[in-house]
Structures are given as C-alpha cells and as structure tokens.
Amino acid sequence: xxxxxxxxxxxxxxxxxxxVYGFITRRNMIAMLVSLELMLNAxxxxxxxxxxxxxxxxxxxxxxxxxxxxxxxxxxxVAIAIIINIFRSTRNVDVRGLNEMxx
Amino acid sequence: xxxxxxxxxxxxxxxxxxxxxxxxxxxRKILRAATYLLFTLFAAAAxxxxxxxxxxxxxxxxxxxxxxxxxxxxxxxxxxxPGDNSEKLTSKSKxxxxxxxxAMLVVSGYALITxxxxxxxxxxxxxPTMDRIGETLMGTGAGQYLLPFEAVxxxxxxxxxxxxxxxxxx
Numbered sequence: 001x002x003x004x005x006x007x008x009x010x011x012x013x014x015x016x017x018x019x020v021y022g023f024i025t026r027r028n029m030i031a032m033l034v035s036l037e038l039m040l041n042a043x044x045x046x047x048x049x050x051x052x053x054x055x056x057x058x059x060x061x062x063x064x065x066x067x068x069x070x071x072x073x074x075x076x077x078v079a080i081a082i083i084i085n086i087f088r089s090t091r092n093v094d095v096r097g098l099n100e101m102x103x
Numbered sequence: 104x105x106x107x108x109x110x111x112x113x114x115x116x117x118x119x120x121x122x123x124x125x126x127x128x129x130x131r132k133i134l135r136a137a138t139y140l141l142f143t144l145f146a147a148a149a150x151x152x153x154x155x156x157x158x159x160x161x162x163x164x165x166x167x168x169x170x171x172x173x174x175x176x177x178x179x180x181x182x183x184x185p186g187d188n189s190e191k192l193t194s195k196s197k198x199x200x201x202x203x204x205x206a207m208l209v210v211s212g213y214a215l216i217t218x219x220x221x222x223x224x225x226x227x228x229x230x231p232t233m234d235r236i237g238e239t240l241m242g243t244g245a246g247q248y249l250l251p252f253e254a255v256x257x258x259x260x261x262x263x264x265x266x267x268x269x270x271x272x273x
Contacts, residue, residue, distance in 0.1 A: 003105050003113050005221045008150060010108040011117045013211055015143065017204040022128030024200035030178055031133055034140050037171065038124055042148050042162075052154045053221075056228035059239055062159055065247055069166050070255045074262035076171050080178045081270035087182045
C-alpha cells in the first residue's frame with residue numbers, strides 16, 4: 001500500500017467538517033473557539049501536505065503554516081481576553097445571551 | 104511501497120485525528136473538549152513529523168499544545184465550573200449543523216477523490232535543515248520571508264497590548 005496525498009487530506013477534511021459542525025451547534029463561546037482552532041489546524045495540515053507531495057523542493061506551504069500558527073496564537077489570546085471581559089460584565093459566556101454590545 | 108511500520112503509524116495517527124476531532128465537538132463537558140483538541144493537535148504534529156518537517160512539528164507542539172491549549176484551559180476554569188455540562192442541543196441546530204458539515208464533506212470529498220494527481224507516490228525530499236529554514240526566514244530575496252516575519256512580530260506586540268487593555272480591571 002502506498003500512502004499518497006489523499007490519505008492525509010481525507011482526515012484533515014473530516015477535521016475541518018467537525019470544526020464547521022461545532023461552530024454551528026455550540027453555544028459556549030470558548031467551545032466555538034475550540035471548533036475554530038480545529039478548522040485552522042485542518043487548513044495547516046492541508047498546506048503542509050500539498051507542499052510535501054506536489055512541490056517538495058520548495059518550502060512555501062511550510063512557511064505559510066508557520067505564520068498561520070503564529071497568527072492563530074495571537075487571535076486566540078485576544079479572543080480569550082474579550083471572552084473574559086464579557087464574562088466579567090454579564091456572568092455568562094453563552095452567545096444567545098449576548099444581544100447588546102454595550103454593557 | 105511503504106514499510107509496514109509507517110503504515111501502522113499512519114493508521115494510528117489518522118484514526119486519532121478523526122476520532123478526537125469528532126469527540127472535541129460532540130462532548131458536552133467543555134474541559135474535555137479542550138483535552139480532545141490537545142490530542143488532535145498532537146496528531147497533526149505527528150503528521151508533520153511523518154512528512155519530514157521536524158521543525159514544523161516542534162513548533163506545532165510548542166505553540167499549539169503548549170501555549171494555546173493552556174490558555175483555553177485557563178479561560179475555561181475562569182468562566183465555568185469543571186463539572187458543568189453544556190445544555191442539550193436543540194434538534195434544530197443539530198440538524199442544521201449536521202446538514203452543513205456533511206454537505207461540505209461530500210462536496211469536498213468528491214472534489215478530492217476525482218483529482219487523479221493526488222494519488223501519486225510521495226516524491227523524495229531532503230528534509231529542510233535548520234540552516235535552510237533560518238536563511239529562508241531571515242532573507243530578503245525572492246521566496247524569503249523577512250517582511251512577513253517582521254509583520255508577525257508587530258502583530259504579536261499589538262496582540263499583547265490589546266490583550267492587556269481588553270482584559271484589565273477597570
């Protein structure tokens with residue numbers, strides 16, 4: 001059996017779809033953020049797999065993934081700061097309870 | 104032709120990736136969701152190692168598993184009690200989410216399987232050495248990344264200041 005690109009792309013596709021499902025159904029903001037991380041990570045895996053299988057002499061996919069990881073870390077830190085601030089004002093992290101932006 | 108060991112390794116990693124990502128979005132305890140996310144990220148790091156990108160796998164473990172998941176766990180423990188269950192899903196949102204994600208799975212899976220050039224064997228590659236990675240990251244020539252590197256450092260600085268400003272006590 002030869003492990004080709006498709007064998008890596010299918011698990012990452014399933015991971016992305018799990019992220020979509022979680023983002024639609026979850027109500028807790030932190031759980032939505034977890035789903036978002038799943039989607040970002042699936043895209044990172046795709047970049048690396050395409051880089052390795054289609055253009056092995058270049059490193060574009062690898063560096064895109066590196067920068068994507070850095071930006072994901074920044075985005076998560078700011079999002080969690082916002083969530084904690086909202087929790088401090090309204091005592092919940094449920095998206096349905098947040099229908100006004102001014103506390 | 105791959106060796107038996109690498110096939111077993113691949114199957115374990117792929118199964119872990121699929122199972123833990125499904126569990127991360129279906130479990131009702133939020134702390135468990137963060138733990139399953141951690142395992143999914145480890146599986147992705149294992150994929151990077153299997154594809155010979157050792158530096159990327161190390162970065163994935165250090166930044167994602169070491170930084171982001173710890174941040175998640177802190178935020179979860181600050182905003183909810185560990186034993187709390189999330190509410191039962193209403194059937195409407197569940198059906199909506201299932202339709203959306205399965206439609207996406209079918210369409211993209213069909214598009215992937217009908218592309219014949221994704222079934223070629225893995226080409227040979229010399230694993231990128233640290234020298235080469237460092238030169239590519241710090242160079243200013245074509246295909247080198249000094250400008251994005253500096254932009255990311257400014258972004259991280261802005262993110263630190265933003266995090267402090269947003270989350271501080273007023």
